[in-house]
Amino acid sequence: SQTIHQWPATLVQPVGSPLSLECTVEGTSNPNLYWYRQAAGRGLQLLFYSVGIGQISSEVPQNLSASRPQDRQFILSSKKLLLSDSGFYLCAWSPRDYIYEQYFGPGTRLTVT
Amino acid sequence: LAKTTQPISMDSYEGQEVNITCSHNNIATNDYITWYQQFPSQGPRFIIQGYKTKVTNEVASLFIPADRKSSTLSLPRVSLSDTAVYYCLVGGISSGSARQLTFGSGTQLTVLP
Numbered sequence: 001s002q003t004i005h006q007w008p009a010t011l012v013q014p015v016g017s018p019l020s021l022e023c024t025v026e027g028t029s030n031p032n033l034y035w036y037r038q039a040a041g042r043g044l045q046l047l048f049y050s051v052g053i054g055q056i057s058s059e060v061p062q063n064l065s066a067s068r069p070q071d072r073q074f075i076l077s078s079k080k081l082l083l084s085d086s087g088f089y090l091c092a093w094s095p096r097d098y099i100y101e102q103y104f105g106p107g108t109r110l111t112v113t
Numbered sequence: 114l115a116k117t118t119q120p121i122s123m124d125s126y127e128g129q130e131v132n133i134t135c136s137h138n139n140i141a142t143n144d145y146i147t148w149y150q151q152f153p154s155q156g157p158r159f160i161i162q163g164y165k166t167k168v169t170n171e172v173a174s175l176f177i178p179a180d181r182k183s184s185t186l187s188l189p190r191v192s193l194s195d196t197a198v199y200y201c202l203v204g205g206i207s208s209g210s211a212r213q214l215t216f217g218s219g220t221q222l223t224v225l226p
Contacts, residue, residue, distance in 0.1 A: 032208055032211065043200070044200075044216035046211075046212075046214045049212075049214075051211075057211070059212055088154070092156065097206065099205075099208060099214065100145055101147075102157070104158070106156065109154070
């Protein structure tokens with residue numbers, strides 16, 4: 001069966017510090033991978049998605065970036081965090097060409113202070 | 114890009130059937146309708162997906178009229194544990210449609226004892 005891992009679960013970082021969130025998927029090959037952010041009491045905002053190694057599409061201009069160094073690894077990064085980067089970050093995967101059947105990881109609660 | 118409209122919130126009582134309707138007046142020919150459930154501090158969970166008529170699984174039923182301009186998620190005999198936010202998504206299923214993924218604000222369903 002497929003499993004998706006995300007870490008860390010919670011993170012408190014000062015403004016201006018770097019960020020690296022990692023997501024890995026097991027039990028499937030060639031998945032589409034996604035990064036979402038959810039502000040408190042709001043819906044999910046798609047940040048990045050990837051259809052293959054090294055292929056990243058960005059949906060929202062921001063100081064965040066994403067990379068996919070391996071087929072089942074997706075990394076969300078920032079060089080300098082802003083207060084507005086606080087939120088609940090979720091990684092998800094879907095089968096290729098079946099994007100609406102998404103499976104989400106446990107999420108990372110990021111607080112920028 | 115099909116825009117969706119859902120009620121912001123709904124209340125129900127344990128044991129009742131709950132119907133949540135989503136409007137999507139400008140749905141495209143190749144768009145599918147997908148519903149997700151989200152509990153606090155967790156990622157959304159895929160519930161059901163359909164294209165037309167009726168789809169049923171062990172969790173819910175999805176009713177889609179012939180004109181496909183709306184859809185109704187039906188939850189039979191809800192329990193307190195069904196209290197969650199429910200999202201309706203509409204769009205193409207191929208990777209090229211990933212940029213259209215929009216979860217919106219969803220419907221907060223509260224099941225009362």
